[in-house]
Amino acid sequence: MVVQESMSVQKKLEILSDAAKYDVACTSSGINRKGNGKGMGNSIAAGICHTFSADGRCVSLLKVLYTNECIFDCKYCINRSSNDIVRASFTPQEIAELTMEFYRRNYIEGLFLSSGIIISPNHTMELLLEALRLLREVHHFNGYIHCKAIPGADPVLIELLGWYTDRMSVNLELPTAESLKDLAPHKNRKNILKPIRQIQLGRRGHREFLGLPDYKIQQPRLSGPEAGDSDITEIIASDGRMIPFRNRSPVKRNFVPAGQSTQMIIGATKESDYQIMSVAEALYDNFDLKRVFYSAFTNVNRDERLPSTEAGPPLLREHRLYQADWLIRFYGFKTMELLDEQRPNFNVVLDPKCDWALRHLELFPVEVNRADYYTLLRVPGIGTNSAGRIIMARKSAVIDFNDLKRLGVVLKRAVYFITCSGRTMYPIRLEEDFITRQLVALKDQVPQGIDRGVTYRQLSLFDDVNFQPDSRIKMQQAFV
Amino acid sequence: MKHIYLCDNSIDGIFTAIYQAWASRYGHTNIKIEEKSEGSSYSNMELFAEYIPVITEPSLAKKVAKSIKEKISAETFEMVCRVALSDFEGKADLIYRFLILGFAAGCGITEQISNVVVNRMFRINKNVNNEAHHLLGFIRFSEQSNGLLISVIHPRNNVLTIVTPHFADRLPNEKFMIYDENRKLAAFHIPGNSWVIAQVPELERKTLEEFPAYEDEYRALWQTFFEHIAIKERINPRLQRGNLPLRFRGDMTEFHNVR
Structure with missing residues (x-):
């Protein structure tokens, strides 16, 4: 391990952005805030992407670690204590200045600060807190701040941090307690869920204090798969023993106004998609989370005890999980409808909604001119936007297939499942095999760029693929 | 015979033409409104048509704006303005057709999005909004030695009026300029004052080239x-290109001679 005392900011930024890149959730959404006319900054609820890195992911916030030194030894993590890598730490001043200067030039929407654990969780949290305090109180920064809460830190520190941030997140890391014990022996699932619960209750308490409505209607507990999740039930039950919450902020701000999120690593352990989605759904239901992020596992440490990702991280699986996540949050689906014990994993060639529709052909076709919003949402090829537009447009006119295309419905998928004024677009057999064949043939079932290995290339007379590695690359470039 | 009103490519120009066309009583089907296309001179004249040049009159434009707000809705007025800022060819005539429908239907017109005219308005509106939203993120300022922040952009639509308020709100204590090189328009903001947009034809390429050269x-x-x-x-x-089209990259710091 190399600890260098006098390192340039340039070098530190290199190391600490490299170390932070595996964190997902670079979003700046969830809060509308006008500028205050004095300090710098405002915020827009839709979020703003400032650039897209070479891997195609949105860069919205300055995503860095405070330090990559860490006392923990989580097997999947590049910063684990047993790795021999260059270690670096920012100072609170450096973080504050970088953020302000980047923000002025409109490079970023705010700061996303996370950290390895240096000395102890409490010590680390104090350093993060100092950086945020400088930003908010000395530089009067009014932009977006997303900060990780360190599990195991004192609840008082977690609450204090909440007053300075817009969004907080605690990483769940792995879906179940067993795999967490295997791969992150220093972490404890209850210690992770506790701050999540604390932040949730803090937000509720503060909203009540402000007289804001409780936007989330409490649904009766499902007797679904999460009922078996003893950690969640236990944390929920222990409400009374949470620390007292102050309704007074040290700064004139709201408590975590943009809500909290979490993330899970996908593909490092043996959990099925069904288990993962059940955990995600339980988190949405019980902890008012804004987002659960899924991160395809990359074996950065080339650790032999973990699955190899030589062929690339499981991006398609990650994609399917996000699709299902959307179905749960915006489309009124439940995990149990999409997956079950018998079919615990998502279909590789079909998206979860098409897959569901094909198993429920008895519900189709849907009459576009009469179906209600949630029925329309169940049709493959109709999303929240186009369903809203259909409802709007049919107030004044009868809709036909040409209109649907103009309203943004993806007809090549929807056509098998809908009628307009009682007619399908052309004679269609409502038959599972036939429709499956048609849908699988569509190119959009597997997203761009993650179809490595299944792409086809035109054979060429000049294809000397095995001849010389150099000429092969040149050849490919010539063809692109 | 067809009567073609040839107007300036501006909100006021288009509104003036709409007022005059409406008042002429030639009948809506015999009227077409064309905006002067950006940059090049007008070269696509139609035969067997009478061309009527329109001189922009703010007082008439104001009347049209007032009627839209009162007889349709304020929301529709904003939508019409955004379409007028777009680079869509034939937008003046489209707005005219839209307003014929709108004055008949009232505020419900924006809901009739399966109608071809309304749908086209809706899409162009969305396109302008999208580009403006993209630029909120993709605009890059570079700092001059005197503290002035300068950004040069090349948007397809005339979105300067839409994006500038966002930056004025965000950076109240900064002097900044956003320059739309395609239209030779620049937005200026000085702390303590509200922002202005001005035509700056004399801003030469040469002066401009000194801006990004400043390294910090x-x-x-x-x-x-x-x-x-x-x-x-x-x-x-491919994913990166889909999210961040190449046309924006020329103006973005991170794509300038990356080492």
Whole structure:
């Protein structure tokens, strides 16, 4: 391990952005805030992407670690204590200045600060807190701040941090307690869920204090798969023993106004998609989370005890999980409808909604001119936007297939499942095999760029693929 | 015979033409409104048509704006303005057709999105909004030695009026200029004052080239960050191109001579 005392900011930024890149959730959404006319900054609820890195992911916030030194030894993590890598730490001043200067030039929407654990969780949290305090109180920064809460830190520190941030997140890391014990022996699932619960209750308490409505209607507990999740039930039950919450902020701000999120690593352990989605759904239901992020596992440490990702991280699986996540949050689906014990994993060639529709052909076709919003949402090829537009447009006119295309419905998928004024677009057999064949043939079932290995290339007379590695690359470039 | 009103490519120009066309009583089917296309001279004249040049009159334009707000809705007025700022050819005539429907239907017109005219308005409106939203993120300022922040952009639509308020709100204590090189328009903001947009034809390419040449340490830091935030195992240029089209990259710091 190399600890260098006098390192340039340039070098530190290199190391600490490299170390932070595996964190997902670079979003700046969830809060509308006008500028205050004095300090710098405002915020827009839709979020703003400032650039897209070479891997195609949105860069919205300055995503860095405070330090990559860490006392923990989580097997999947590049910063684990047993790795021999260059270690670096920012100072609170450096973080504050970088953020302000980047923000002025409109490079970023705010700061996303996370950290390895240096000395102890409490010590680390104090350093993060100092950086945020400088930003908010000395530089009067009014932009977006997303900060990780360190599990195991004192609840008082977690609450204090909440007053300075817009969004907080605690990483769940792995879906179940067993795999967490295997791969992150220093972490404890209850210690992770506790701050999540604390932040949730803090937000509720503060909203009540402000007289804001409780936007989330409490649904009766499902007797679904999460009922078996003893950690969640236990944390929920222990409400009374949470620390007292102050309704007074040290700064004139709201408590975590943009809500909290979490993330899970996908593909490092043996959990099925069904288990993962059940955990995600339980988190949405019980902890008012804004987002659960899924991160395809990359074996950065080339650790032999973990699955190899030589062929690339499981991006398609990650994609399917996000699709299902959307179905749960915006489309009124439940995990149990999409997956079950018998079919615990998502279909590789079909998206979860098409897959569901094909198993429920008895519900189709849907009459576009009469179906209600949630029925329309169940049709493959109709999303929240186009369903809203259909409802709007049919107030004044009868809709036909040409209109649907103009309203943004993806007809090549929807056509098998809908009628307009009682007619399908052309004679269609409502038959599972036939429709499956048609849908699988569509190119959009597997997203761009993650179809490595299944792409086809035109054979060429000049294809000397095995001849010389150099000429092969040149050849490919010539063809692109 | 067809009567073609040839108007300035501005909100006021289009509104003036709409007022005059409406008042002429030639009948809506015999009227067409054309905006002078950007940059090049008008060369696509129709035969067997009478061309009527329209001189922009703010007082008439104001009347049209008032009627839209009162007889249709304020929301519709904003939508019409955004379409008038777009680079869509034939937008003046489209707005005219839309208003014929709108004055008949009232505020419900924006809901009739299966109608061809309304749908086209809706799409152009969305396109302008999208580009404006993209630019909120993609605009890059570079700092001059005197503290002035300068940004040069090349948008398809005339979105300067839409994006500037956002930056004035965000950076109240900064002097900044956003320059739309395609239209030779610049937005200026000075702390304590509200922002203005002015035509600056005399801003020469040469003066402009001195702007990005100014290097400060944060440009290099940003390029470092941008380079290191990508995960090598997930490199996906197609996805990147879909999210960040190439046309924006010329004006963005992180794509300038990355080492």
